[in-house]
Amino acid sequence: MKNFIFLSAFLGAIQFASAQNTVVKWVGQFPAEQAAPAVDLFNAEHAAELGFTVEYKYDETVVADLLAGKAHPEYDLVHMKDAEMLNSLAKKSLSTPIALDNKAVLPAHLKDANNNWIAVLKRARIIYYNSDLVADGEVKNYEDLSDAKFKDKLCLRQKKAQYNLGLYAFFLDVLGTEKTTSLLKAWADNTAGVPLLEKDLDEVIVKVAKGECAVGVANTYYYMRHLRATPDSKVKAVIPNQNDIGAHVNIDGVALLKDATQLDNAQIFANWLLTEKAQLALSKITDKFPANPAVTSAPVVQAFGPFKENQSFNLNRITELKDEALKIATEQGLK
DSSP states (O other), X not given: OHHHHHHHHHHHHXXXXXXXXXXXXXXXXXXXXXHHHHHHHHHHHHHHHHTOEEEEEEOHHHHHHHHTTOOOTTOSEEEESSHHHHHHXXXXXXXXXXXXXXXXXXXXXXXXXXXXXXXXXXXXXXXXXXXXXXXXXXXXXXXGGXXXXXXXXXXXXXXXXXHHHHHHHHHHHHHOHHHHXXXXXXXXXXXXXXXXXXXXXXXXXXXXXXXXXXXXXXXXXXXXHHHHHOTTOXXXXXXXXXXXTOBXXXXXXXXXXTTOSSHHHHHHHHHHTTSHHHXXXXXXXXXXXXXXXXXXXSHHHHXXXXXXXXXXXXXXXXXXXXXXXXXXXXXXXOO
């Protein structure tokens, strides 16, 4: 009996050692502390069973290299914080399709048509207002920010900010050039007296909270951070355009690298990232929404409740439309 117990322990140790020696290497734009809960959970629960571990490295230089067309065969999987970046990677033939175990787990707008990338998280770009300056229900849609009553009271990040270009590309696709041009002209007029918001990513909500702006546009996760710091904030959130086009969403996603040495194992891990445990681990630490719509218990989902997100806009279109979006924004006077 003792010999059997010793043999079982010995074989278990061999399996664990083997798992440690086979490593899926994941690189990306998640700060290490944001990726750690999911990676640690996977390694604790599945490494011995599946025979491999996952290592993550935050490295903006590698991401920039990949986007410039330089391969990094030492990595198997990459995370990027925007669909346009992942699409650019695919266009440079540096990624390979992800084979989803359950093709229905993600809606079509949260993955590339050929699975060259898949979303693991999503966020919405929404409206915020100061409740001392704006009445509840006064602002419901992106277009409402065009009203002249918000002259010098609209806060936006700079026009070339990645997430704003994605929003303006979205407008071009769903509203058309004429309406987008008119909308951005009005936004430019209403931001004319507001200093350029360039560096501080939380500054839009901060300025709305101080009353320096009455309204602003920013991603949902900034509001979650703001509410933790200021639970009694005067800043209120509006998910826009619930009666027509829906709110614009973008994603954090992953892609398998074409030269991956652990392609099969990386496929397994990419699929695991869409499971409830992984989605909750990532969502809780980033304040972003799970990409898997079946995962509804995340704090951010509970905070914002159900809402209509636009599902007609192909996020890969940002690559095609971003230059035109920037041109229109510049011509209409946005900073």
